Amino acid sequence: MESIIDVKGLTRKFGDVTAVNNISLSVRKGELFGLLGPNGSGKTTMIKCLTGQLKPTEGGIRVMGIDVVQQPVRVREVVGITPEQETPPSFLTAEEYLHFVGHVRRIQDIEAQCSFWFDFLEFGDKRDVLCKDLSRGTRQKLMVAQAFLHRPELVFIDEPLINLDPLMQRKIKNYLTDYVKGEGTVFISTHILEIAEEICTRIGIIHGGNLVREGPLADLRASSKNLEEVFLDAIRGERPDA
Amino acid sequence: MPSAGSDPMLEIFRRSLLRIFSNRVPANTIFTGMLKEEWRVHSTLFGSAGFAIFPLLLVLLSFAGAFFWPIFSDVLPSQTAVALIHGCYLLAGASVGAFGLFGREVMNRRFGQASLIAYSSRSLPVSEQSILLAFFLKDTVYYFFFWVLPFVGGLAFAAPWIGLPIPSVLRLLATLSLSFLTGLSIVFLLSTVYVHSPRLLLALFIAAGGGVLIFARSVNMGVTGLLPPLGFYEHPTLLLLLVTLLLIIVPCAISVRFMKVEYREETRRFPRTLDSIAGRLAWLPDPHLVAKDALDLSRSEGGAGKVVFSFLFPVMFIWIALFILLRFIPMLSQLMVFAILLGVVSSTIYNWVTEFDLFASYAFLPVETGTVIRGKLESYGLLNVVSIAILVAAGLGTGQVALLIPALLTFASISFYAVAVTVYVGGLSPSIMLYNAKVYVPYLGLITPVLLSLLFISLPDPWFALSSLCLIPPGYYILRKAFSRWSAVEQPGF
Numbered sequence: 001m002e003s004i005i006d007v008k009g010l011t012r013k014f015g016d017v018t019a020v021n022n023i024s025l026s027v028r029k030g031e032l033f034g035l036l037g038p039n040g041s042g043k044t045t046m047i048k049c050l051t052g053q054l055k056p057t058e059g060g061i062r063v064m065g066i067d068v069v070q071q072p073v074r075v076r077e078v079v080g081i082t083p084e085q086e087t088p089p090s091f092l093t094a095e096e097y098l099h100f101v102g103h104v105r106r107i108q109d110i111e112a113q114c115s116f117w118f119d120f121l122e123f124g125d126k127r128d129v130l131c132k133d134l135s136r137g138t139r140q141k142l143m144v145a146q147a148f149l150h151r152p153e154l155v156f157i158d159e160p161l162i163n164l165d166p167l168m169q170r171k172i173k174n175y176l177t178d179y180v181k182g183e184g185t186v187f188i189s190t191h192i193l194e195i196a197e198e199i200c201t202r203i204g205i206i207h208g209g210n211l212v213r214e215g216p217l218a219d220l221r222a223s224s225k226n227l228e229e230v231f232l233d234a235i236r237g238e239r240p241d242a
Numbered sequence: 243m244p245s246a247g248s249d250p251m252l253e254i255f256r257r258s259l260l261r262i263f264s265n266r267v268p269a270n271t272i273f274t275g276m277l278k279e280e281w282r283v284h285s286t287l288f289g290s291a292g293f294a295i296f297p298l299l300l301v302l303l304s305f306a307g308a309f310f311w312p313i314f315s316d317v318l319p320s321q322t323a324v325a326l327i328h329g330c331y332l333l334a335g336a337s338v339g340a341f342g343l344f345g346r347e348v349m350n351r352r353f354g355q356a357s358l359i360a361y362s363s364r365s366l367p368v369s370e371q372s373i374l375l376a377f378f379l380k381d382t383v384y385y386f387f388f389w390v391l392p393f394v395g396g397l398a399f400a401a402p403w404i405g406l407p408i409p410s411v412l413r414l415l416a417t418l419s420l421s422f423l424t425g426l427s428i429v430f431l432l433s434t435v436y437v438h439s440p441r442l443l444l445a446l447f448i449a450a451g452g453g454v455l456i457f458a459r460s461v462n463m464g465v466t467g468l469l470p471p472l473g474f475y476e477h478p479t480l481l482l483l484l485v486t487l488l489l490i491i492v493p494c495a496i497s498v499r500f501m502k503v504e505y506r507e508e509t510r511r512f513p514r515t516l517d518s519i520a521g522r523l524a525w526l527p528d529p530h531l532v533a534k535d536a537l538d539l540s541r542s543e544g545g546a547g548k549v550v551f552s553f554l555f556p557v558m559f560i561w562i563a564l565f566i567l568l569r570f571i572p573m574l575s576q577l578m579v580f581a582i583l584l585g586v587v588s589s590t591i592y593n594w595v596t597e598f599d600l601f602a603s604y605a606f607l608p609v610e611t612g613t614v615i616r617g618k619l620e621s622y623g624l625l626n627v628v629s630i631a632i633l634v635a636a637g638l639g640t641g642q643v644a645l646l647i648p649a650l651l652t653f654a655s656i657s658f659y660a661v662a663v664t665v666y667v668g669g670l671s672p673s674i675m676l677y678n679a680k681v682y683v684p685y686l687g688l689i690t691p692v693l694l695s696l697l698f699i700s701l702p703d704p705w706f707a708l709s710s711l712c713l714i715p716p717g718y719y720i721l722r723k724a725f726s727r728w729s730a731v732e733q734p735g736f
Binding site: 051053054055072073074076077081082083086087088089090091092093095096099100101103104105126128129130133134 | 509510511512513514515516517520530534537538541542598599602603605606607608609610733
């Protein structure tokens with residue numbers, strides 16, 4: 001199957017700290033790839049490098065055939081990104097923010113797209129509320145919606161469900177599963193193992209900036225009872241004091 | 243603690259002080275906590291060293307500036323110079339007080355959901371009044387060490403060389419502090435009134451301002467009478483000290499008593515206007531970015547009040563100061579010098595449009611840093627209609643119609659140059675970056691020589707100020723440098 005993300009020897013340093021260390025990785029079209037790791041393991045740095053928000057210290061990245069280092073803005077044009085921490089601008093309403101993103105992305109049917117996402121994520125009653133007055137969960141819905149507005153082939157989602165209630169989590173998990181069945185590709189980063197175990201087709205485990213396990217979920221689970229054991233084994237194996 | 247006597251305002255002030263210093267919440271807990279917070283907020287933004295050097299830089303500037311005094315004293319009486327310095331500190335106090343209008347929103351944008359002690363009365367067993375008064379005291383101490391002491395310290399070091407008596411320097415330390423506190427206290431009061439009713443503020447402003455001016459004219463009161471700390475500097479009497487202290491304590495006490503701290507629980511709803519504003523601005527390269535800035539400004543706390551406190555007050559002060567200077571430097575063209583200074587002051591408009599934004603909000607969208615800065619400059623250009631209107635009004639009001647066009651051209655070229663420098667040194671966070679000495683020094687280095695040169699050039703003939711048009715090419719060059727510089731900062735390596 002065609003590779004949609006190709007990473008070769010990716011390293012990102014912040015001063016003396018190596019956040020991502022010589023990672024090579026390939027994600028194929030139609031996969032729901034889960035990047036797992038403890039807090040501070042390098043997941044967000046990895047996503048930022050893959051989406052042209054941070055330049056790698058070393059290594060090459062191609063996303064959808066585009067050299068990310070050479071054309072970072074072009075990559076952000078074609079992919080969708082739900083960042084972990086960034087919140088929408090305080091003084092736009094939810095609807096205005098989606099229109100703002102629609103304008104930036106030059107989306108033609110923005111009205112229809114907005115209506116779909118307000119209905120699907122069940123926050124149409126908040127469309128005229130200032131973003132700063134939205135609850136965390138609603139802000140997260142908004143950030144998920146903005147990532148899919150332009151119907152990208154590839155979406156990066158950093159900690160996708162952390163502020164959402166179980167019903168909405170289920171809805172989004174189902175959507176992501178259907179999305180990859182329809183030839184979309186999703187790259188999610190999370191430290192919640194249940195999410196990855198439930199929906200991801202392939203897993204990478206990152207710890208201390210190193211990719212310590214990588215492969216199809218079924219293969220990784222073959223030697224252990226569940227993903228939690230795989231994860232703990234991988235992390236312990238990396239820790240000198242474990 | 244002194245007894246407040248029968249004055250109800252002083253009684254409120256006394257009770258609030260007692261509340262802070264009561265056993266329920268130890269004074270140290272709130273007051274020193276706020277001091278630490280203030281330091282950490284700034285040092286987090288640009289490092290402890292950059293922040294710590296700032297007062298030392300003021301000492302140096304004041305020390306160096308003092309040696310120019312013998313030159314200026316030929317044309318400007320020392321009384322007038324002292325009055326202008328007191329006016330500057332009054333204004334500085336006012337600007338610090340005004341920050342309270344919308345500081346919280348700025349903090350939230352910079353630090354995520356910022357939580358400061360000042361906002362914590364809901365979770366601490368302490369009243370909002372007590373917290374506000376502690377905040378006032380913290381500002382007093384903090385800005386004394388940060389703004390007042392360094393300036394007077396620089397003068398003190400230069401005193402032996404320029405023949406300034408040390409007792410005068412010490413008196414200046416006291417009266418500049420009092421001027422600062424007067425500005426702080428009055429704007430606290432005005433912002434309290436504003437929070438209750440913007441219309442009431444306007445009425446109060448007109449009534450109080452008009453009343454004071456009429457009274458001052460009827461009793462032939464000079465500037466010293468209008469600004470009691472200045473009066474106390476020139477005639478240190480107990481009565482003037484009392485009047486000065488009352489002018490600080492009474493507005494502060496009223497503010498503490500009636501301050502309405504809004505914890506907005508309700509959600510604020512607005513009809514969709516982004517697209518309609520952007521539609522009207524379709525002739526601009528980035529109409530949606532400009533429309534977003536417009537909504538940021540109009541929907542954030544303070545609204546139009548921000549304009550009044552952070553722009554119109556300094557501009558009014560400059561106009562009045564020039565009016566005074568005209569008596570001593572007759573060849574000075576009030577309109578042209580006003581245009582030059584307005585050009586520099588107007589660059590602070592760029593601070594408004596960057597106050598509620600961070601590049602991080604755009605980093606995951608297909609937007610470049612340069613595009614965001616360009617959008618901010620478009621907003622800046624539009625908002626400068628306010629500056630142009632002021633300049634036109636000043637020109638027409640003083641009957642200097644013939645000088646209006648050159649004044650407008652001078653203003654436009656300086657404003658362009660000044661904003662180019664501001665963008666170069668401060669990027670998308672100029673209001674914060676300029677507190678960093680490492681940033682402030684190049685800013686001063688690029689602005690001050692140009693400003694002084696133009697002021698001197700315009701003295702013999704106001705039309706000479708049109709040489710400011712020469713600033714457009716370097717301004718353009720600096721701006722281009724700024725774009726590439728901040729692209730590298732916001733998105734390192736690309």
